[in-house]
Amino acid sequence: MAAERFSLEGVAAVPGVPKPDPVVVIDDLGRAFGGIQAVDVAHLEVQRGTITSLIGPNGAGKTTLFNVLTGFDRPQHGRWQLNGGPLVGIPAFRVARLGMVRTFQLTKSLARLTVLENLMVAAKDQVGESFWGSLFGNWRPIEAANEDKALASLERFGLRHMAGEYAGGLSGGQRKLLEMARALMVDPEVVMLDEPTAGVNPALTQSLLEHIKNLRRDGMTVVFIEHDMDVVQEISDWVICMSQGRLIAEGPPGEVARNPSVIDAYLGKHHGEIT
Amino acid sequence: MRTGALRRTLSGALAVGAFFVLLAPGAQAQEESTSIGGTLEKIDGDQREPVAGVRVVVSQDGVEIGAAVSDGDGTWSVPVPAAGIYQVEIDVDSLPDGVDLTDPERSILPDVSVREGRPKVIRFALGPGTASRVDQYDRIGGLLVIGLKFGAIIALSSIGLSLVFGVTGLVNFAHGDIVTLGAVLAFFLNASPLGPEWHILLAAVPAILLAAGLGGAQELALWRPLRRRRTGLVSLIVISIGLSFAIRYLILVVFSGLPRPFANYVIQDNIDVLGIPTVPKNLVIIGFTVAALAAVGVFLQRTKLGTAMRAVSDNSDLAESSGIDVQRVILATWVIGAGLAALAGIMFGISEQVQWDMGFKLLLLIFAAVILGGLGTAFGAMVGGFVIGVAVEMSTLWVPTEFKTVVALGILVVMLLVRPQGLLGSRERVG
């Protein structure tokens, strides 16, 4: 059962506002490429157990933020922490083990592994995954347990029938589901989804959103990058908007949608594209 | 990697040997035999004095074939059973007092190639002895000049590789063989009895154009279709290795394994430049190559095509959305890169000789140069080329000559540890 959530009631809709029970706290984060400041966030907190969406026009720095937070990129400066534990300089794989898992904008299915293998490889603490453990360890029982867990997960995501197929043969939408199911096998605390509904047909989108809500029900914190405003409105507890690397607004979905700086950021980009 | 100095010595010795064989009837008996021999003289300023009683040993694959002792004229000769590669070692202990090798590290020649029925002439440079007699300024200056010349050739060869990598992301392992191809094409137009026997400067032009055309053909017939099939990077690299084998060994079949010089500018007398002894062609090569590099630089900075190439190299998606025809730029890069490689091959051939694997031997040095300078930038390749050339040659002041290539490779490895994007490259491309 979901842990008791601290409500976001009464939290002001101001960029950088502190949260009652933050699971991720970011301070003074800066990442520049050449002369361009891709990320420049003074302060940001993510409330535990909520679904937060990260929006903003193209080039706002959203994926870069994800990359830096999860250890796939290194910032010029900044501090950030997961459950109070610092993540600066921690390599990506360790960040994942600490409980913050991310998916990718362009799905990275392990094409020449089967769907089942994709999930099995994600399971944590496998004796058989160490070199000596694979040769001499007794990994078959753990493997069997993981297989049960994986098949159950595939069942929930409607991919059970594809278990023996190569992941490379899946459709785009199925790959999105696979990537999400795979991320969950790691038993994460925070799930960072990069455009989980991009390129997915409306029916499948609904299914994905249900899965995301289930994540929250199961006690995980979700942060997802999204462009579809309907999706944002529908499932987010909180919305963060970035533009040109900076945090320009955050708050409940309705308020952010009406925020003039947010509208400006999107329209302003449009203007740029027209000229 | 044979040094420029050794090549010049050998070609000089061959020319001298040929002269004697043709004009000295007394040497008839030696003419028909497959052998290795030479004349040992102590050279002290203007004085030349034959050195007798010195033992020279010829081996093959660790087995001694024969030995000889130099006679009163300083002449020695060891017959060998067949054509092939032999190791020749001078027995330093048998040198009389007051006579030493001018380069003590060069007492063994490991790659002496002998042809059927012809005596191979070997020269061991002997002098009055201790290093203090050798003019350090001369030596350093001489090495610097050779290093610059060598560096110029490497720089010219490297630009093509670096540019192709920049615009397509492919490290073309066959690039060295395009260098060879340029030299071989020029050879057929210049020194081959089957060809028109033009002067090398004239022969160079169609050779370069043809090589450039073949570079373009390579792109159109091979790389472009492979890119369209979205072939992976790993596969492309292996394919380029296969291509390298195919080109190199076809050249071997057609050209044969013997190194052969162009018909012009083979042997030159030493001249004195700023007190440094060198040969004119070294300076011409340096000058010409620098001019070519400057032209490339101007091209990349000032012309539309050049700027487009740099844009595609930086970010091909961005370049495409700015309206640049990326495929056309890639084709142009291949053509120009191949042309420059061919020019470098011809320079290399003038500097030394034309050999079927000359470009392949250069390849590791080219890699060192582009990694030092930064893969993907033409200027990086130029800088890297010169630095590698000079470093390799000048390293012989401290390090035995057999380690020259190791020096270059060492620079390569260290660079990748410390600053993988090279001196002028950008970080993102690397890991």
Next chain:
Amino acid sequence: MDLGKILIDAGRAAVGVPAAVYALSAIGLNLQFGYTGLLNFGHVASMLVGAYGLAITVDQGGSMWLGIVVGLILAVLLGLLMGVPTLRLRADYLAIVTIAVGEILRLVVRSRFAAPLTNALSGIQGFADSFYDLNPIPVGQYGIGTFRFDERLTFVLLVGWGLVGLTTLLIRRLTRSPWGRVIRAIREDEDAARSLGKNVFAYKLQSLMVGSAIGGLAGIVLAIAQQNVGPDNYLPLLTFYAFTIVIVGGPGTLRGPIIGSVIFWFVFSFFDGFMTGAVTEGWFGDLLDATDIGPIRFALFGVVLMWLMTYRPQGIFGKREELLIADGR
């Protein structure tokens, strides 16, 4: 031209010492390249290091067994040494660095500087006697008709192919385990593997080290069979032989390296035999002579490699579906 003799000679080559040695070498490379996706162009260096480890140890007075252990340890260390600085780099940089390290090693071993230990160009001989002393096979010829080997060669072949079998079993165990699954995941997409909490660097290093150890074993077998080590026996060319064998057999398969090696040497020998006969009988008139056969063989080898990678990169035993899905990495 005696086609029968050419075929038999090719058959001998297909099961002979080089075939066994290259099967071993390819098994090691297959782990690195076929299963993990690492472009190790310096693989020949592991053979060099294994062989010289054995030879130098015995030359300096150690026993052959000690020499074998030293050779294997050196090979593992080589894998470590090559891996630590380079595994964070992209495939093409890895390729360049590994070829550079291989050449540095060969040039150092070849140098007069190292001669006290390595005997430079001449190499080391006479270290393999203890091996042949162990030969239990009685003196005689073994085989059928002209397809026969003497007792020394038979012993070497049995040991060599026996090792091929053992290492294949090892690889089978490794690759069918969760460790192997992570390795294959890394081959598919490193970042995805990282995002799932796998220490990609450590796995690549392990793969490199194990593959290098097996390469070292190949070098040891070769050294014992030839009873000779010399620096010019370990040119980059040998790495490309191993790559071709891995690709022909099928990267990432168990039977691939073995069958690939057998086929490779069969074709190699058949081609040489056939062409020698053809040239001798004047099929090509004045165009070609005997010395051209080797170069033509290499040129064809290059073309075959290109064709393989373009049209059948999964080799003989690789699965066709895997080809259809391979990403444009």
